[in-house]
Amino acid sequence: MGEDKEDKPSTNTVNVVRDQLWAAADKSTQAVDEGIQAASHAVKYGAVRGKEEIDKARARSQSFLDTGVAHYKDFEEQVFHKLKDGVHIAREHETASIAGLTAAALLLLPGPRRFLYRRTFGRLRNEQATYASAEVRAKSLAEMQQADAAEAEKLLQRQQAAEAQYDQGLSKLRATARQLQSLASRVRSRETSAETLIKTLRELPNKEALALRSEVAMQAAAAKSRRRLLEKSIWNIAKRDI
Numbered sequence: 001m002g003e004d005k006e007d008k009p010s011t012n013t014v015n016v017v018r019d020q021l022w023a024a025a026d027k028s029t030q031a032v033d034e035g036i037q038a039a040s041h042a043v044k045y046g047a048v049r050g051k052e053e054i055d056k057a058r059a060r061s062q063s064f065l066d067t068g069v070a071h072y073k074d075f076e077e078q079v080f081h082k083l084k085d086g087v088h089i090a091r092e093h094e095t096a097s098i099a100g101l102t103a104a105a106l107l108l109l110p111g112p113r114r115f116l117y118r119r120t121f122g123r124l125r126n127e128q129a130t131y132a133s134a135e136v137r138a139k140s141l142a143e144m145q146q147a148d149a150a151e152a153e154k155l156l157q158r159q160q161a162a163e164a165q166y167d168q169g170l171s172k173l174r175a176t177a178r179q180l181q182s183l184a185s186r187v188r189s190r191e192t193s194a195e196t197l198i199k200t201l202r203e204l205p206n207k208e209a210l211a212l213r214s215e216v217a218m219q220a221a222a223a224k225s226r227r228r229l230l231e232k233s234i235w236n237i238a239k240r241d242i
Contacts, residue, residue: 184230194220
């Protein structure tokens with residue numbers, strides 16, 4: 001009887017624990033189901049929102065595309081009308097159109113294009129750059145002027161020295177010319193004396209006179225050659241107006 005009383009509380013305890021376990025399992029299952037439902041709802045909500053954003057972006061893109069196409073068609077129509085008006089104007093003003101086309105064709109050539117650039121944009125250069133270039137050129141000119149002045153002073157000094165030497169040389173040359181003339185006169189006199197002596201020796205028939213005449217003839221020839229050399233030098237001096 002005592003053992004039966006002890007078994008009853010044990011059985012009750014087991015039942016209580018089992019009930020608690022089943023209750024906990026039910027709560028866990030319920031929590032999992034609620035989590036799955038919440039996740040499914042979130043996924044569905046996200047998909048719906050994503051589709052709405054995609055549709056909005058697609059609508060905006062289509063709006064931009066339609067606007068761009070409309071602007072392009074409008075621009076194309078304006079260009080066509082401008083070209084059409086240009087053709088009509090060219091027909092009405094044929095001479096001016098030909099002149100304009102000729103000028104445009106000439107501008108394609110390098111020569112006329114450079115000429116036009118020099119006559120237009122070439123004159124619009126920066127004033128500061130032009131002034132800087134002019135300043136450099138002015139400095140270069142000043143340096144060259146200084147170099148020219150130094151060289152001129154040196155050459156003038158050399159000229160003065162040369163003129164002094166020239167004056168001295170001219171005086172010496174004039175004195176030499178007078179001396180040459182005097183010497184040439186003496187040589188001419190000796191040449192004449194030798195020729196007279198040769199004539200005198202021809203009258204003597206002996207051998208000694210013949211040998212002496214030959215010697216005097218050689219002296220006369222030497223005097224004649226010397227006289228010609230002196231006269232040539234005198235003539236060269238005379239040509240200088242000295």
